[in-house]
Amino acid sequence: MNEKQLERIRNGQGFIAALDQSGGSTPKALQQYGIEPSRYSGDEEMFAMVHAMRTRIIKSPAFNAEYILGAILFENTMDRKIDGLFTAEYLWEKKGIVPFLKVDKGLADKEGGVQLLKPMPDLDDLLRRAVARGVFGTKMRSVIYEANSDSIRKVVKQQFEIGKQIWAAGLVPIIEPEVDIHSADKSESERILKEEILGELSALAPDVTVMLKLSIPSEDNLYRELMDEPHVARVVALSGGYEREEANERLARNHGLIASFSRALAEGLYDQQSDEQFNEVLADTIQSIYKASIT
Template sequence: MNTQQLERIHTGKGFIAALDQSGGSTPKALQQYGVNESSYSNEEEMYALVHEMRTRIIKTPAFDSQYILGAILFENTMDRLIDGQFTADYLWEKKGIVPFLKVDKGLADLEDGVQLMKPMPELGDLLKRAVERNIFGTKMRSVIKEANAAGIKKVVEQQFAVGKQIAEAGLVPIVEPEVDIYSADKAASEKILKEEIFAQLSKLDNDTKIMLKLSIPTEDNFYSDLMNDSHVVRVVALSGGYSQTEANEKLARNHGLIASFSRALSQGLTAQQTDAEFDSLLANTIKDIYEASIK
């Protein structure tokens, strides 16, 4: 583990950019960027186009360590180059931004009010490759739709079981049990979730480090006590479907909670914009998310 990167994520001012839409969500991400499905005829062309989009975002002047602590990549992005360097090396060496990798393979069907992660039989090999590519940490997502105690317990147990495997490989896992922002009993789910997270944290070895990626809580500062746990490097928040403005407003009310936004980061960016228009819009977005993250 890179101690310089660990210190940056633990104490740095800024937020984490989520650039990790994967197979299923790539066409949607491209469409929002103004690239229709008629622009590509196979998966390879699609991934080449999405890498162009991500490269354009990463090379924007404001996409810089002054505002951004880390960036979460999709596996396909990790294996591609920016200006002749692998993406993770470019991020760290040229931008001072810590690279993470999304490792989950999507969500299983809804059961007990939750969606667990699908099995990841190739995770060991992927983690080895991530270490070789100079990745610092990983991210994996489950979803909680209802305040079902048995379901939420399963989600957290699965996240921490996989998280331990990731930590043993020398990476810092971002554990992401997302509570659906449209859930009717969101606050009740968050209460159960926090209890289960603390139960799992108490079982970790002293030197095991994790991060938490959580929905912005219904009750302001509800996750403050998690931030003080010795195992927790940082608690970050997903935008979860909120608009950029709404996500920033809610985030700013939660002290110490920083953004790890995906949709809210790329909102309004299109392939048709000139570089000046693109850079200007993204710079404003980055500064707004940064301001909300440091409050």
């Protein structure tokens, strides 16, 4: 593990950019960017277009280490290059931004008010490739819809079991049990979730380091205790479907919690914009998310 990268994630000011829309969400991400499905044919063309979009974001002068600590990539992006360097290498060597990789294969069917992670039979191979490509950490997302204690325990247990496998491979796992923002009992789910996470953290070996990616809590500063836990390098928040302005507002009220936004980061960016327009919109977005992350 790169100690310089770990130090940056632990103590740096800024946020984590999520550029990890995968197969299922890629058409939606492209559509948001102004590229309709009629403009590409098949997966290869689709992924080439989304890589061009991400390359444009990453190479923008607005996308820099002054505001951005790290960036989460999709596997297909990790395997592609920017200016002759693999994307993760480009991020760190040219931009000083710490690279992460989304490793999950999507969500299992909803059961007991949650969606667990689908099986990941090729995870060890993927982790080896990630290490070889210069990736620092990983992330994987489960979803909680209801305040069902047994189901939430299953979600957290699964996340931490896989997290230990990731740590053993030389990477820092981002544990991401998202609580759906539309959940009728969101506050109760978050209270249960926090206790389950604290339980799993207390059982970790002393040398293990993880990160947490959580929905912005209904109760401000609920996750302060998790930020102070010695095993936790950083607690980051997903935008969860909130519009950027509302996500920033809620985030700013949670001291120490930093953003890891995906859809909210790309809001207002379009393929048809000139580089000047594109960079201006991206700069405004990044600065607004940064300000909300340093409270």
